[in-house]
Amino acid sequence: MKKIQFFLLFSFTLISFNSFAQYGYGGYGNGYGNGYGNNYGMGMSQVEQNAMKPKEIPAEVTVGKIMEKLKPELNLDELQTIAIGNVYTDIIKSQTAIMKDEKLSQEEKSNEIKALFEVNERKVNEYLNEEQRQKYKALKEERGNNKKEKKKKKKKED
Template sequence: MNKTLFFFVIALILLSFNTVSAQYGYGNGYGYGGYGMGRNSMSQMSQPDTKPKEIPVEVTVGKIMEKLKPELNLDELQTIAIANVYTDIIKSQTAIMKDEKLSQQQKSDEIKALFEVNERKVNEYLNEEQRQKYKALKEERGKDKKDKKKKKKEDE
């Protein structure tokens, strides 16, 4: 009976040590860096925020205008007016994309309508020659997007 009690006490002690070390981390009872902070806790703490940062509207509009101004030979007044139109449309597009009440199809329809309005507003500030160049640029951009989609599908 004495040996059975001895083994029972030893087993109880070993189980209690295992439980204590499991609560505090790996091996040494204190984990890596403090109580209860094992490998998983440390790796989660050190990882940077993976949420993509939003690009400011002004930066996006600036890039668009860098391309349009020389291509369309815009004067300063046209540049400012068209930049304002693009600023408004990008803000509206962002608001539509963030609206959780709308379905994906509704968002798509509203953005298409927004781009049609945008094109009309931009064309109001352009002369006939600039309108033709603007139309050609839009068609070229559309072809580039289609080509990229085809390449993506072929690569997969």
């Protein structure tokens, strides 16, 4: 049933884009000569392009959410919270830069992000005591298991 819905949605979207391509964006000006309609079809303005882009969530906001979860679970003190928060901020900013780099292939991006996460884990562990390291490791494993379960559920639904 989901495949049929996907096919119908895909077909409708394709037909919609086809009609915009034939008639031009906003009038007949691009598709049928120069005298019919206005010239909005020449392209979207910079404002429209920026409005269509999803807004990026600042790294500090993401780090804040991560630290809200980690601080009570690992029983972090304020110094540890700040230091680990800074590590996560740097990693997220680096990850964003890697994802935006158009020169890198998808595989290269994936490899660099994996390396970032390894560095992240080492830096975070430097600020934790032995008990906290064990809890941190358990949290990571639990998170990994949750992701695997979600993937299995998605496969079963398809």
